[in-house]
Amino acid sequence: xxxIHQWPATLVQPVGxxxxxxxxxxxxxxxxxxxxxQAAGRGLQLLFYSVGIGQIxxxxxxxxxxxxxxxxxxxxxxxxxxxSDSGFYLCAWSAGSFSGNTIYFGEGSWLTVV
Amino acid sequence: LAKTxxxxxxxxxxxxxxxxxxxxxxIATNDYITWYQQFPSQGPRFIIxxxxxxxxxxxxSLFIPADRKSSTLSLxxxxxxxxxxxxxxxxxxxxxxxxxxxxxxxxxP
Numbered sequence: 001x002x003x004i005h006q007w008p009a010t011l012v013q014p015v016g017x018x019x020x021x022x023x024x025x026x027x028x029x030x031x032x033x034x035x036x037x038q039a040a041g042r043g044l045q046l047l048f049y050s051v052g053i054g055q056i057x058x059x060x061x062x063x064x065x066x067x068x069x070x071x072x073x074x075x076x077x078x079x080x081x082x083x084s085d086s087g088f089y090l091c092a093w094s095a096g097s098f099s100g101n102t103i104y105f106g107e108g109s110w111l112t113v114v
Numbered sequence: 115l116a117k118t119x120x121x122x123x124x125x126x127x128x129x130x131x132x133x134x135x136x137x138x139x140x141i142a143t144n145d146y147i148t149w150y151q152q153f154p155s156q157g158p159r160f161i162i163x164x165x166x167x168x169x170x171x172x173x174x175s176l177f178i179p180a181d182r183k184s185s186t187l188s189l190x191x192x193x194x195x196x197x198x199x200x201x202x203x204x205x206x207x208x209x210x211x212x213x214x215x216x217x218x219x220x221x222x223p
Contacts, residue, residue: 032208032209034208034209036213041215042215043201043212043213043214043215043216044158044213046209046211049208049209057209059209088155090157092157094208096208097207097208097209098207098208099145099146099148099203099204099205099206099207099208099210099211100146100148100163101208102148102160102163103150103158103160103208103211104160105156105157105158105159106157107156107157108155108156108157110155
């Protein structure tokens with residue numbers, strides 16, 4: 001069966017520090033991968049999605065970036081965090097791009113920028 | 115944008131049937147309608163998906179009228195553990211699906 005893992009689960013980072021969140025998917029190949037962010041009491045905002053290695057699409061301009069160095073690995077990064085980057089970050093995958101595909105989410109990572 | 119309209123919150127009691135309706139006036143011919151459930155500090159989880167008429171699985175039913183401009187998620191005999199946020203989505207591609215603020219369902223004893 002397919003599983004998705006992301007880490008770390010929680011982190012507290014000072015303003016201006018770098019960020020790296022990692023996500024891996026097991027049990028499937030060539031998945032679509034996604035990074036979402038959820039602010040407290042808000043809906044999910046799609047940040048990045050990828051349909052293949054090295055192929056990243058950014059949905060929202062910001063100081064975050066994403067990379068997909070391997071088929072089932074997706075990394076969210078920042079060189080300098082802002083207070084507004086605080087939130088709940090979710091990695092997800094789907095088998096394809098058609099909206100009929102189910103999106104499977106990881107456990108989430110809580111980021112607090114102080 | 116594939117924007118939906120659903121109630122911000124709903125209250126219910128254990129054992130009742132809960133119906134959450136979502137409006138999606140701009141739905142396209144090929145779009146599926148999907149509902150997700152989210153508990154605090156967890157990622158959303160797929161509940162049910164449909165294209166038209168009625169779909170039923172082990173946890174919910176989904177009713178979609180002929181014009182497909184709305185859909186109703188039906189949760190039979192809710193329990194306290196059904197307290198969560200419920201999202202209605204539609205769209206032509208997974209990267210176009212919009213998880214709005216959803217409907218916060220609060221089930222009381």
